[in-house]
Amino acid sequence: TRSTRPQRLLTHVKQRARRGDAQSVITTIDDYCRAREWAMNVGDEKGSILDQVVCEVSPDVALELGTYCGYSSVRIARLLPPGARLLTVEFNHDYATIAREVIDWAGLQDRVQLLEGASGDLIPQLRQKHGIETLDFIFLDHWKDRYLPDTRLLEDCSLLRRGTVLLADNVICPGTPDYLEYVRSSPRYQSQYFSSHLEYTRAEDGLEKSVFLG
Numbered sequence: 001t002r003s004t005r006p007q008r009l010l011t012h013v014k015q016r017a018r019r020g021d022a023q024s025v026i027t028t029i030d031d032y033c034r035a036r037e038w039a040m041n042v043g044d045e046k047g048s049i050l051d052q053v054v055c056e057v058s059p060d061v062a063l064e065l066g067t068y069c070g071y072s073s074v075r076i077a078r079l080l081p082p083g084a085r086l087l088t089v090e091f092n093h094d095y096a097t098i099a100r101e102v103i104d105w106a107g108l109q110d111r112v113q114l115l116e117g118a119s120g121d122l123i124p125q126l127r128q129k130h131g132i133e134t135l136d137f138i139f140l141d142h143w144k145d146r147y148l149p150d151t152r153l154l155e156d157c158s159l160l161r162r163g164t165v166l167l168a169d170n171v172i173c174p175g176t177p178d179y180l181e182y183v184r185s186s187p188r189y190q191s192q193y194f195s196s197h198l199e200y201t202r203a204e205d206g207l208e209k210s211v212f213l214g
């Protein structure tokens with residue numbers, strides 16, 4: 001049977017990227033997705049904004065919602081200080097399997113913990129099961145209708161603290177109107193929009209950075 005897009009992406013990484021070299025994994029995936037077949041990674045242009053925010057926050061504990069092939073997991077984890085960790089959540093087993101291999105190829109397996117399951121089920125388990133007190137940084141990049149319910153869930157589970165930064169992908173394309181309205185109108189968040197483009201295209205898109213005010 002025909003291979004899947006994530007499988008073809010992983011094969012390309014193993015053929016072209018240097019093992020243990022996170023930047024070469026990132027560049028290889030971006031080149032492949034631009035030249036051969038589009039894939040829903042955050043990409044290089046929005047990825048640079050993601051890098052900038054991760055460096056600014058320098059999180060000890062980061063959470064990513066939506067792993068796919070592990071591209072943004074590699075982007076985030078390569079910037080974490082030693083001892084810091086990224087928890088990334090993915091409910092598609094095939095994608096999670098590919099992502100583990102991409103993260104391993106980049107040499108970042110010691111900083112990334114991939115949790116297989118639905119965000120709505122895993123978020124309430126973060127404290128008891130994964131020893132999380134509060135989160136420093138959250139990258140939202142899963143199905144767009146889950147951004148708002150999962151943000152409310154993070155609040156209700158007391159996983160946010162004054163200064164926690166939420167960075168949301170795709171707030172224009174495909175769009176997350178209910179989430180955007182919430183973080184921009186709630187007195188509990190200070191939000192800022194970073195204009196960019198949908199990965200590997202000229203379509204408008206952007207990231208919304210929201211700081212939880214406690």
Ligand SMILES: C[S@@+](CC[C@H](N)C(=O)[O-])C[C@H]1O[C@@H](n2cnc3c(N)ncnc32)[C@H](O)[C@@H]1O
Pocket residue numbers: 040041042043065066067068069070071072073089090091092095117118119120141142143146
């Ligand atoms: C856009 S892709 C993630 C891309 C990745 N962040 C990157 O930039 O490389 C979205 C992923 O979220 C997963 N997903 C969607 N809703 C989810 C949920 N509620 N819980 C866990 N995973 C979810 C999908 O299976 C898919 O792999």
Ligand SMILES: O=C(c1ccccc1)c1ccc(O)c(O)c1[N+](=O)[O-]
Pocket residue numbers: 040041042141142143144169170173174199
């Ligand atoms: O929803 C899509 C989508 C919709 C239709 C076809 C392909 C992808 C998408 C597009 C760009 C993204 O950056 C992204 O995170 C997603 N996503 O699925 O979460």
Ligand SMILES: [Mg+2]
Pocket residue numbers: 040041042141169170
């Ligand atoms: Mg996205």
